[in-house]
Amino acid sequence: MRYAAIVIGGGPAGMAAACAVKESEKVLIIEREARLGGILKQCVHDGFGVIRFGEKLSGPEYADRFIDEVYSRKNIDVRTLTFVTDIEKRNGYFVVTTTSGKGIVSYEGENLILANGCRERTARQVNIHGTRPAGLMTAGTAQNLVNLMGIMPAKRCVILGSGDIGLIMARRLTLEGAEVVGVYEAKATPSGLQRNLQQCLYDFGIPVSLKKTVTLVHGRDRVEGVTVSDVDDDMRPISGTEEYIPCDALIVSVGLIPENELAENLGVPIDPRTKGPVVDQYMMTAVDGVYSVGNALHVHDLVDYVSEVAETAGKDVGRRKSRASIEVTQKGFAYLVPQRIDAANVEKETTFYFRASHDTERAKLTVTINGKTAVTKKYSMLKPPEAVRVKLALPVKAGDDVKFVLEDDDDGNV
Amino acid sequence: MVDIKKIKRKLVKAGYPLIEASLKNGSVVLSGELEDYEGILECGTIAVCKESRGVVNDIRLKGYAPEKMRICPVEDKAYDGESPDVxxxxxxxxxxxxARELTKYALTVTVLEKEYDIATGQSARNDGMIHAGIDLKPSSIKVKYNARGNAMYPRISKELDVPIEMCGQCVLYTKRWQKLLFPFIKARGAKNNIPVEKLGPEEVKKYVPEPGIKYGGFMCPSAGILSPYQMTVAFMENAVNNGAVLHTDTAVTGIDNDGEKITAVRTNRGTFYPKAVVNAAGIYSDVIAEWAGDRHFTIHPRRGVEAVLDKKAKKATSAVIGKFVIKSSTGKGHTKGGGVIVTVDGNILLGPSAKETPERENEATVPEEFEEMIAKQFKLAPKLKRSDIITYFAGTRAATYEEEFVVEKSPVVRNFVQAAGIQSPGVTAAPAIAEDVGKWVAEIVFGSDVKYNTNFDPIRKRIPKPSEMLPEERKKLIAEDPDYGVVICRCEEVTKGEIKEALRRPASVPAVDAVKRRVRAGMGRCQGGFCSPLVMKIISEECGIPLDKVRKKGAGSEIAFRYTKGGDR
Amino acid sequence: MTETFEMICIVCPRGCRLKAERTADGIAVTGNKCPRGAKFAEEEIVAPKRSFTGTVRSVFPEMPVVPVRTAGEVPKDKVKEVALLTRDVLLTRAYGVGEVAVDNVCGTGVDLIVTADMRKVIGS
Structure with a gap:
């Protein structure tokens, strides 16, 4: 049997994509862990689903709705504790080889939806030196230990990085009885959402220090302390500003990296800005039949949009007969997704996600088609940590030259 | 005869009039106090002379209290009274x-390791090269053992089922004039029986298609690579299978000597009464020698940092690196140029650097040393990217002032054998050193009537590695044990079966890092972010350790403090 | 007399920066992009509320801790009290999503509910 689509990854993106595929088509979800749900399983905090369901759900609750949907659908097969070891592109279909306790099994699919998420950058990957003792871990690992395994990795900890998971863990560890000495951020502005700063740090009186980073970890068996330093505008530590902070854990939340090793092996071109594949508005990569969704595509702020984007891909499976993709030229963004438009299948509105490259009070988005302005939009208070989702009516035709420009808007009115 | 007066004159001339030099136990002993560490090193180097057994540099560094040997906090009598032959x-x-070599004899063998696991010091913190030996001084002890060890590894690799790759070492000249040295290099090679191939700038490209430096170089085809910690584990597993006993977390704290031989070895776990003692204590080997009663050398630690790059880097730069080891030509002093190595596991390894330090056990990396090292290595392979670096680590090598190994049956203490001051090329030399040490120990214990272990089995099988198997083989393994189908470490594709097996092996240790060294779980690009909780769980289940007591490494490295909800479970 | 408050709205992920002025006539809010922001600011000044999220223990080794949250918001100063209480909760059967683990938690009138389907993890 050949599946219409094989979805790799049973987290929120993979489940939403699978559920969006027409019920007449067979879909397979391959999940390496024991259960569906992905990283949501350990996100016991709330705030999920506000946009999609109008409710503040916890991660497991949000996942559960999709899990129920997946298992209720007759066209979806699920393989858990199953790991993809190889993908081969044949003539018009893919062969996905997996390993599990049942053996080595290959599956055939006409399309592939890559939904394998992202990984966390580690302390060493942001130039932290010193020792490598117990107590040095990423926020996601700490979250797993506390929320899934029920063990406490810290009594008195320092958090490096003001990304959302770091902030969430600051609150979580505090409520479990640990002392969070402080959150340090090398950038001049916090990376996490404003509301997480409020409800995770300010509510508990946890200080945030900006333009400061951890440079050294001390302690051989267990973290005994860290050295923090001020950093200059290029985020390089300034010597003479070192301060030693005794603590028993350093939890780092310093960025997420989309996991695209499988995509790269398939020859999928990667956008260096998102570190995910280049896709069209249906999330199909430049390799026919290969879609990329969720945090493997780009790191989303909100799971609600992960689901939405993934559904776009799922709905597209087996739909388009012909394609005419054009590259979008972009300027002034941290990134813009999609990076291509299939001009042969443009709908009334196309959804784009972008991040500004810097904090801007007022900004202007201009889209030109063949040099002529098609859309302008004005924004106030753009911040790189907060992705913008925008629906644009772009009557693009094959061969058009489409340019997206985001610039500071000096002449005022919003 | 050692001319102490001459050494004293040299010290005065170099600006160290207050440093005392004397002759003791055939070696030059320096004493006094200096304000800078460089000065102490310089005095040690000045005191080197062929006629002495070595330099004992006891010059104190002003204001510096030497670190105490790191000892596991456990103190009991668990092994008190044990009296192995060796x-x-x-x-x-x-x-x-x-240890493995000794089990070939009819001897009872006990190994003491002060850390929680074997292969945690230099043996885990080096680049794993099987050296050709071209950079070694002809007729040195090092070059002798290196050549023998190099020749032994293909057989050992088969016996112990540890992969090696004799990929050759490509040395690039960093300066144009260095090509003038080739006749000397060739001659040195000829003297030491090391084949060398001259490479012009164009010929280099045969091995390194896009070299970072374009002055040519030379090739030593007899060099290779292996995983030094995997090899250490394999030696020890085989030793234990042949009857050796390993005590980890057991540190020597003193040695009793009756004037001609060692009578007892004291540790934090009790006192041992062996017939013979072997000093293979690495960075602390001079301290052990002192306690044993025959110290004639000094370890001055030399720290090196190495960076590990993503396996993807090899792919992206396969045209640059090839399957070859690139080394920059020997630089000044004892800082070898380090290099760019594709490991047996497919990562690229950069380094090491070389920094003299009074601290024997400080394995923290230092930003300046790291930056200097990678700047240097990136020049050799300019296509490598900083973002490919997934981790870095430091280690200290056990250098002596003579820059020589101390491999000998002690002429002073009757039942004492030393394999001390071993640094590069120690991995290469280890099996050859072991052969000689084995003979000497047998002489000590048996006299002329040497008895062998007729049951010695040289064969050890590696932990099955499904990710490297053919599909049919893999299927068969999973059918026998489904755990070999369940992937735990996604980056390195390590299965639950491998982790469980690592915990069941002889000489195994129930700690996350010990598992990592044995099966690579957590060695990939996410550095254990995803798999470490799963590995903890497997350790807990397999070894019956409560989850909140599972350790990363030794005592005091428990990953959790307690369960959540304020306490017990 | 006018009192001024600045705060970040936590109702939705947008995180509006709110300014509120309290006078004898009432509370005036600016910076909010929707009416929920104004309501949040008023509450935040008069009686701030938060939801609690965390875990409680279960007797099942497959799921030693189970995620829970308050079904609605509780007074902010009760959050730590709720957190302490969760230490003593032990689930002895497999709960479904939304089932009440503790009713009227700490006298807030709000229930503490389970947010994962335990039956999917440990079987029923």
């Missing part, structure tokens, strides 16, 4: 190779 101090690659 006690090997140190569970690095040298100690492990010696």
């Amino acid at each position: 006690l090997v101090i140190g569970g690095g690659i040298v100690g492990a190779a010696i």
Whole structure:
């Protein structure tokens, strides 16, 4: 049997994509862990689903709705504790080889939806030196230990990085009885959402220090302390500003990296800005039949949009007969997704996600088609940590030259 | 005869009039106090002379209290009174190779390792090269053992089922004039029986298609690579299977000597009464020698940092690196140029650097040393990217002032054998050193009537590695044990079956880092972010350790403090 | 007399920066992009509320801790009290999503509910 689509990854993106595929088509979800749900399983905090369901759900609750949907659908097969070891592109279909306790099994699919998420950058990957003792871990690992395994990795900890998971863990560890000495951020502005700063740090009186980073970890068996330093505008530590902070854990939340090793092996071109594949508005990569969704595509702020984007891909499976993709030229963004438009299948509105490259009070988005302005939009208070989702009516035709420009808007009115 | 007066004159001339030099136990002993460490090193180097057994540099560094040997906090009498024929101090690659060699004789062998696991010091913190030996001084002890060890590894690799790759070492000249040195290099090679191939700038491209430096170089085809910690584990597993006993977390704290021989070895776990003692204590080998009663050398630690790059880097730069080891030509002093190495596991390894330090056990990386090292290595392979670096680590090598190994049957203490001061090329030399040490120990214990272990089995099988198997083979393994189908470490594709097997092996240790060294779980690009909780769970289940007591490494490295909800479970 | 408050709205992920002025006539809010922001600011000044999220223990080794949250918001100063209480909760059967683990938690009138389907993890 050949599946219409094989979805790799049973987290929120993979489940939403699978559920969006027409019920007449067979879909397979391959999940390496024991259960569906992905990283949501350990996100016991709330705030999920506000946009999609109008409710503040916890991660497991949000996942559960999709899990129920997946298992209720007759066209979806699920393989858990199953790991993809190889993908081969044949003539018009893919062969996905997996390993599990049942053996080595290959599956055939006409399309592939890559939904394998992202990984966390580690302390060493942001130039932290010193020792490598117990107590040095990423926020996601700490979250797993506390929320899934029920063990406490810290009594008195320092958090490096003001990304959302770091902030969430600051609150979580505090409520479990640990002392969070402080959150340090090398950038001049916090990376996490404003509301997480409020409800995770300010509510508990946890200080945030900006333009400061951890440079050294001390302690051989267990973290005994860290050295923090001020950093200059290029985020390089300034010597003479070192301060030693005794603590028993350093939890780092310093960025997420989309996991695209499988995509790269398939020859999928990667956008260096998102570190995910280049896709069209249906999330199909430049390799026919290969879609990329969720945090493997780009790191989303909100799971609600992960689901939405993934559904776009799922709905597209087996739909388009012909394609005419054009590259979008972009300027002034941290990134813009999609990076291509299939001009042969443009709908009334196309959804784009972008991040500004810097904090801007007022900004202007201009889209030109063949040099002529098609859309302008004005924004106030753009911040790189907060992705913008925008629906644009772009009557693009094959061969058009489409340019997206985001610039500071000096002449005022919003 | 050692001319102490001459050494004294040299010290005065170099600006160290207050440093005392004397002759003791055939070696030059320096004493006094200096304000800078460089000065102490310089005095040590000045005191080197062919006629002495070595330099004992006891010059104190003003205001510096030497670190105390790191000892596991456990103190009991667990092993008190044990009296093996031979006690090997140190569970690095040298100690492990010696332990295996000793089990070929009809001897009871016990290995003491002060850390929680074997292969945690230099043996885990080096680049794993099987050296050709071209950079070694002809007729040195190092070059002798290196050549023998190099020749032994293909057989050992088969016996112990540890992969090696004799990929050759490509040395690039960093300066145009260095090509003038080739006749000397060639001659040196000829003297040491090391084949060398001259490479012009164009010929280099045969091995390194896009070299970072374009002055040509030379090729030593007899060099290779291996995983030094895997090899150490293999030696020890085989030793234990052949009857050796390994005590980890057991540190020597003193040695009793009756004037001609060692009578007892004291540790934090009790006192041992061996017939013979082997010093393979690495960075602390001079301290052990002192306690044993025959110290004639000094370890001055030399720290090196190495960076590990993503396996993807090899792919992206396969045209640059090839399957070859690139080394920049020998630089000044004892800082070898380091290099760019594709490891047996497919990562690229950069380094090491070389920095003299009074601290024997400080394995923290230092930003300046790291930056200098990678700047240098990136020049060799300019296509590598900083973002490919997934981790870095430092280690200290056990250098002596003579820059020589101390491999000898002590002429002073009757039942004491030393394999000390082993640094590069220690991995290569280890099996050859072990052979000689084995003979000497047998002489000590048996006299002329040497007895062999007729049951010695040289064969050890590696932990099955599904990710490297053919599909049919893999299927068969999973059918026998489904855990070999369940992937735990996604980056390195390590299965639950491998982790469980690593915990069941002889000489195994229930700690996350010990598992990592044995099966690579957590060695990939996410550095254990995803798999470490799963590995903890497997350790807990397999070894019956409560989850909140599972350790990353030794005592005091429990990953959790307690369960959540304020306490017990 | 006018009192001024600045705060970040936590109702939705947008995180509006709110300014509120309290006078004898009432509370005036600016910076909010929707009416929920104004309501949040008023509450935040008069009686701030938060939801609690965390875990409680279960007797099942497959799921030693189970995620829970308050079904609605509780007074902010009760959050730590709720957190302390969760230490003593032990689930002895497999709960479904939304089932009440503790009713009227700490006298807030709000229930503490389970947010994962335990039956999917440990079987029923």
